[in-house]
Amino acid sequence: MIARLSRIVAPVLFGLGFLGLWEGAVRGFNLKPYFLAPPSKIVEQFWSNASRIWEAASVSGMNALVGLVVGTVLGVAMSFVLSRYKFLGELITPLAIALNAIPIFVLVAVLNNMYSITSEIPRRFMVTLVVYFIVLVNVAKGLTQVRSTHVELMRSYAASEFEILRKVRVPNAVPYLFTALKIAAPASVITAFVSEYFGGSQNGLGSRITSNIANSKNAAAWAYVLGACLLGLVFYIVSVVLENVTSRGGGATNNNSK
């Protein structure tokens, strides 16, 4: 009990200490507010701008959510196709990995040219693309990397390929899907923010941060950064909770001794 408590208390104390140090440094060294705003000022700005931050967060959050859902659905669907037709996998996987390695969200600048300036489609498309590849690569791995003993067993039961898919490959891929979501959820938020830096409507958290910095409203910009952190955190926590709810028997698939 004490050990558990200290596991929560220690990081909280560390975080508070860090904020205290930050506050103290800004006051003690008399740092100018346009250089570094003190936490107290940021929190103050956060509350006074709360409704506007909420509004901007819902725009960015909706872009991230739409991209996350569409990208996951497409990624899962494609991973089934790839695991069924091996040659397609060999064709597409290198491309997927290559695309995953470069910051593809810069493509949003090009997409912005293709749609009207107020359209959210380029940003959502960008998030979809990022999520799609993360989900595709992981779920395809889960569908194909099954233990050979399991496949031999199923064949000894005269199971069809479809039965092997349903009873071995799909359950095996479930933890891979949630691993993918744990990576993809924060990535979708980041992509949604960064996409806003490449033009389009100035309505999301990312564009608000840049416009506040442009107006030397340093503390307000930090307040929007705080909002961005909270939004990313929400996405991450939801993906972790989802994983815990679906994995029966508490980590059956992860903490496996074999």
Add this chain to the structure above:
Amino acid sequence: MSAVSVNGVSKIFNQGTPKQVDALVDVNLTVEQGEFVSLIGPSGCGKSTLLRLIANLLEPTNGTVTVNGKPSQQARLDQDYGMAFQQAGLFDWRTVSKNIELPLELKGWDKNKRSDRAKEMLELVKLPEFGELYPWQLSGGMQQRIAIARALAAHPPLLLMDEPFGALDEMTREYMQGELLRICAETGTTVVFVTHSIPEAVYLSHRVVVMSPRPGRITDLIDVKLGKGRTEDTRNADEFFQGITAVREALRGSHADHVASNAVRGVEDR
């Protein structure tokens, strides 16, 4: 009708390529109903390959394999045998009971019949209270007992085992050997058993098939004269040690043709 009949079987991997491996050459073997036969030999002698040919998980290059009087493919489709591997191979996302029920699900049994049979099998392997747990909550020996329960769930007349106790510690291993003999006696199941261990082969088997590598083939068939009711005392019987000596000499003899060494590599002498 023999339980297993292997006639003039060869298995060549990567035929016609530089990586060609003659895994088995001209193998003949008959296993009678109710018989316990072990396949023993050093690594690469083709004992696992032979087991997979009987199971129809591999097709022979030449020759025929008959199981229960049917071609091996038909026997597989009819689930005429159960199989257990070195890894228990339980499914982590299924409870112990659901693991045992899997072959029955694939046979299209209804739910009540399946769960009744799972209970029966759990009684057989003496783990009746473990049905609702998940495999990772069990020890290695328990997992292997569940794997055996699953292999026997459909009451197949034949059990094929590929080093099922190879990953267990010595104490658990001897206990499992006793349990396997008890289960086979209760169910009348025929067993083909692949092992690396000479004492294990002798203790369990009516006959030990000694195999040799490069190319994989059968070099000796040794009858073990330990009778039916084997107990822990059997491990101290003179006949047991005579059997061990006979198998060891057969392994050396088969091996000396190829390697100028007394050591039989890949075979445990314990």
